[in-house]
Amino acid sequence: MRLSRYFLPVTKETPADAQIVSHKLMLRAGLVRQTAAGIYAWLPLGLKVLTRIEQIVREEQDRAGAIELLMPTIQSADLWRQSGRYDAYGPEMLRILDRHQREMLYGPTNEEMITLLFKDGARSYRDLPRTLYHIQWKFRDEVRPRFGVMRGREFLMKDAYSFDLDEEGLKQSYEAMFVAYLRTFARMGLQAVPVRAPTGPIGGNLSHEFHILADTGESALFYDAAIDEVTREELLSADASTITRLTDLYAMEEEEHAKVETCPVPAERLRTRRGIEVGHIFAFGTKYSASMGLSVQTKEGGQVHPHMGSYGIGVSRLMGAIIEASHDENGIIWPESVAPFQVGLINMRADDAGCAEAADRLYERLREAGIETLYDDRDERGGAKFATMDVIGLPWQLIVGPKGLEKGVVELKNRATGEREELSVESALARLVG
Amino acid sequence: MRLSRYFLPVTKETPADAQIVSHKLMLRAGLVRQTAAGIYAWLPLGLKVLTRIEQIVREEQDRAGAIELLMPTIQSADLWRQSGRYDAYGPEMLRILDRHQREMLYGPTNEEMITLLFKDGARSYRDLPRTLYHIQWKFRDEVRPRFGVMRGREFLMKDAYSFDLDEEGLKQSYEAMFVAYLRTFARMGLQAVPVRAPTGPIGGNLSHEFHILADTGESALFYDAAIDEVTREELLSADASTITRLTDLYAMEEEEHAKVETCPVPAERLRTRRGIEVGHIFAFGTKYSASMGLSVQTKEGGQVHPHMGSYGIGVSRLMGAIIEASHDENGIIWPESVAPFQVGLINMRADDAGCAEAADRLYERLREAGIETLYDDRDERGGAKFATMDVIGLPWQLIVGPKGLEKGVVELKNRATGEREELSVESALARLVG
Numbered sequence: 001m002r003l004s005r006y007f008l009p010v011t012k013e014t015p016a017d018a019q020i021v022s023h024k025l026m027l028r029a030g031l032v033r034q035t036a037a038g039i040y041a042w043l044p045l046g047l048k049v050l051t052r053i054e055q056i057v058r059e060e061q062d063r064a065g066a067i068e069l070l071m072p073t074i075q076s077a078d079l080w081r082q083s084g085r086y087d088a089y090g091p092e093m094l095r096i097l098d099r100h101q102r103e104m105l106y107g108p109t110n111e112e113m114i115t116l117l118f119k120d121g122a123r124s125y126r127d128l129p130r131t132l133y134h135i136q137w138k139f140r141d142e143v144r145p146r147f148g149v150m151r152g153r154e155f156l157m158k159d160a161y162s163f164d165l166d167e168e169g170l171k172q173s174y175e176a177m178f179v180a181y182l183r184t185f186a187r188m189g190l191q192a193v194p195v196r197a198p199t200g201p202i203g204g205n206l207s208h209e210f211h212i213l214a215d216t217g218e219s220a221l222f223y224d225a226a227i228d229e230v231t232r233e234e235l236l237s238a239d240a241s242t243i244t245r246l247t248d249l250y251a252m253e254e255e256e257h258a259k260v261e262t263c264p265v266p267a268e269r270l271r272t273r274r275g276i277e278v279g280h281i282f283a284f285g286t287k288y289s290a291s292m293g294l295s296v297q298t299k300e301g302g303q304v305h306p307h308m309g310s311y312g313i314g315v316s317r318l319m320g321a322i323i324e325a326s327h328d329e330n331g332i333i334w335p336e337s338v339a340p341f342q343v344g345l346i347n348m349r350a351d352d353a354g355c356a357e358a359a360d361r362l363y364e365r366l367r368e369a370g371i372e373t374l375y376d377d378r379d380e381r382g383g384a385k386f387a388t389m390d391v392i393g394l395p396w397q398l399i400v401g402p403k404g405l406e407k408g409v410v411e412l413k414n415r416a417t418g419e420r421e422e423l424s425v426e427s428a429l430a431r432l433v434g
Numbered sequence: 435m436r437l438s439r440y441f442l443p444v445t446k447e448t449p450a451d452a453q454i455v456s457h458k459l460m461l462r463a464g465l466v467r468q469t470a471a472g473i474y475a476w477l478p479l480g481l482k483v484l485t486r487i488e489q490i491v492r493e494e495q496d497r498a499g500a501i502e503l504l505m506p507t508i509q510s511a512d513l514w515r516q517s518g519r520y521d522a523y524g525p526e527m528l529r530i531l532d533r534h535q536r537e538m539l540y541g542p543t544n545e546e547m548i549t550l551l552f553k554d555g556a557r558s559y560r561d562l563p564r565t566l567y568h569i570q571w572k573f574r575d576e577v578r579p580r581f582g583v584m585r586g587r588e589f590l591m592k593d594a595y596s597f598d599l600d601e602e603g604l605k606q607s608y609e610a611m612f613v614a615y616l617r618t619f620a621r622m623g624l625q626a627v628p629v630r631a632p633t634g635p636i637g638g639n640l641s642h643e644f645h646i647l648a649d650t651g652e653s654a655l656f657y658d659a660a661i662d663e664v665t666r667e668e669l670l671s672a673d674a675s676t677i678t679r680l681t682d683l684y685a686m687e688e689e690e691h692a693k694v695e696t697c698p699v700p701a702e703r704l705r706t707r708r709g710i711e712v713g714h715i716f717a718f719g720t721k722y723s724a725s726m727g728l729s730v731q732t733k734e735g736g737q738v739h740p741h742m743g744s745y746g747i748g749v750s751r752l753m754g755a756i757i758e759a760s761h762d763e764n765g766i767i768w769p770e771s772v773a774p775f776q777v778g779l780i781n782m783r784a785d786d787a788g789c790a791e792a793a794d795r796l797y798e799r800l801r802e803a804g805i806e807t808l809y810d811d812r813d814e815r816g817g818a819k820f821a822t823m824d825v826i827g828l829p830w831q832l833i834v835g836p837k838g839l840e841k842g843v844v845e846l847k848n849r850a851t852g853e854r855e856e857l858s859v860e861s862a863l864a865r866l867v868g
Binding site for chain 2: 004005006007008009030033035036037039040041042043044046047050065067068069070071072073074075076079091092094096098099102104106113116117118120121122126127130132137139141143153154378
């Protein structure tokens with residue numbers, strides 16, 4: 001993409017309510033703009049990152065055998081009355097009257113709807129187990145939206161729902177999602193700590209939260225230092241034994257930790273860090289299948305209410321969490337897996353015909369090789385171009401200038417390490433095309 | 435995908451309110467389920483088609499140079515007060531009060547929001563021209579939602595907005611979108627008739643609707659038979675001259691046609707068909723840039739309000755339109771470009787080890803070749819399997835049965851023509867892998 005034809009409103013100033021670094025950087029890098037309290041528009045660069053995060057989430061759901069569908073954002077209040085949650089849910093539910101004065105709501109989650117859809121489609125034990133998921137916008141009417149997309153009101157969530165014949169099956173479905181979560185966050189370059197969670201308004205008996213460690217996290221975590229020793233490779237090849245190993249290690253949110261009489265972790269191994277919750281999984285059994293009248297025929301001819309679980313990931317929140325975990329004083333440092341472009345190509349002198357021709361040619365070759373490239377072909381000062389590339393945080397910067405061209409070289413900069421190297425055009429291309 | 439692990443609730447009965455064939459077939463084929471009046475959940479097979487339609491729309495927008503972003507579904511009423519449309523828009527706007535009693539709404543369209551976003555990011559003539567688009571859920575609170583996803587309340591729309599320095603630029607942006615629309619519909623196997631449209635509440639001075647011809651369309655069209663002679667190839671390579679040729683040909687909606695004193699088309703060449711509106715483009719000039727205070731600096735140092743256009747495609751409605759245009763008495767016939775799977779593989783005898791082994795092997799080979807295949811490996815009667823494959827309308831059916839295997843052959847059926855052929859496994863694979 002040529003920057004001269006793109007829409008990338010980078011900015012230096014950020015409003016006073018942008019307190020945390022990810023919020024500031026998302027505004028400065030032109031990723032999002034707030035359009036109402038806690039509601040954001042995703043500008044082109046931000047949408048690219050969001051789409052990549054979403055795609056990693058999707059691939060890991062598919063890999064775990066979950067099946068994608070898409071439920072609507074607007075639901076009827078009657079649906080929620082069937083489970084008893086319409087009255088129980090507080091003012092965070094955005095309640096709506098349509099033109100016929102029917103009570104509707106903007107879905108904050110979808111247990112009721114998926115239960116009815118599954119009831120419509122499943123008859124017998126042959127139709128189980130199944131895990132269904134969707135990636136859809138949700139609305140929670142936070143009293144005080146803050147921290148940019150981290151605690152927005154309209155947000156993108158992946159929510160999956162599993163249906164099993166019995167508790168043992170539910171345990172397996174729960175573990176498959178647990179593995180998918182470990183892989184999902186590891187692929188984004190994040191260290192996620194699974195924390196045994198008390199079950200909230202969704203109800204149930206087994207639940208874990210996944211927290212990304214970051215100083216600006218809203219939760220205080222207490223955990224065994226051994227968790228920090230689990231490697232990315234172990235997480236990417238996680239299986240049931242990885243879960244056992246991880247969940248055997250102590251990890252608690254402050255509130256729960258305070259209730260523990262004797263902490264099992266020796267003081268020198270107890271870590272205290274702040275965490276951002278990016279995932280939450282629940283095994284809640286028959287709560288919704290029973291209340292919504294979902295039952296299926298067993299092999300023996302009886303009827304059972306399927307045992308269910310639900311599994312959420314905050315897709316839009318993850319963008320904030322990744323930035324909290326990966327930035328420096330100059331801007332964002334995107335992990336390659338979610339970077340909006342892999343390479344930022346800078347022509348230092350757009351007014352120099354030789355530079356322009358060399359940069360144009362490099363751009364063509366990168367495109368031909370399938371490397372997503374943002375090409376700063378604008379007639380601007382080099383310093384401004386560097387600052388823009390640093391703040392938007394593409395993994396590689398490829399810099400074409402008149403002095404280098406005289407020597408037959410271009411400069412390749414690694415955004416994460418800051419390392420710069422002079423290379424011939426061919427070597428630079430070989431490095432990037434890999 | 436193995437059907438034994440998928441979620442595909444096909445059904446024979448459809449509710450009485452499903453009057454038109456696309457609505458009936460979308461329910462029968464397990465593509466969608468209604469979850470509230472005019473609001474649908476997209477089941478796995480339906481989501482796959484929706485995603486393919488969306489992707490064709492996206493590719494043609496990108497090809498035309500439009501830049502994708504994503505605006506939220508919920509907007510503030512204040513935004514719409516700035517253009518004066520909040521009070522002008524009727525009861526089709528879903529109006530919402532949040533917990534702080536602030537007036538919000540579920541966006542039916544995005545002219546106001548995009549104008550403010552562009553105002554935030556564009557300063558001078560260098561930032562123009564630009565066309566920005568998004569593909570997002572909209573809500574229009576239809577008084578009587580009907581015809582399934584064709585006139586639903588929550589629907590997926592692509593809306594693009596162009597910003598130009600002057601009228602001549604706007605004309606070029608309008609033409610680029612016109613070409614994109616011709617290509618988009620042609621790629622989906624549809625014949626779209628562009629009809630000069632009177633401008634509605636969005637305002638403006640130049641507008642075309644794109645109608646898919648189908649007996650169940652809501653609009654009656656009168657047009658020159660020469661439009662039917664434009665070939666798919668011409669549409670796929672459309673340029674400004676194609677537009678001139680098409681728009682020079684007479685095409686009117688009934689209401690406008692009735693106002694014409696002397697129809698320029700001789701009676702023998704005047705066609706009357708019903709149409710489904712799937713796209714609508716407007717050039718409206720400075721209506722929003724002026725009312726929302728968007729101006730940019732010109733090359734000469736002055737300030738101008740950009741000339742704008744907006745360009746919509748009903749993405750979810752297109753699914754209904756495609757089915758209206760392409761089905762038979764047994765079910766849907768998907769054009770290859772939007773088919774949820776390319777091949778339906780049927781094992782006629784899941785209880786026969788030889789059949790199962792042969793079908794499993796075919797499935798693996800198709801997967802390895804990257805052919806998306808729905809594999810009916812269930813223990814069901816052959817007749818039921820044929821009926822399911824016919825109703826869901828995949829382009830090809832590959833049938834493995836014990837008699838054929840004895841002769842070393844499988845059967846390949848073309849869903850559109852109904853043609854069946856006995857072929858060796860290798861020949862069948864070669865045919866499908868192409």
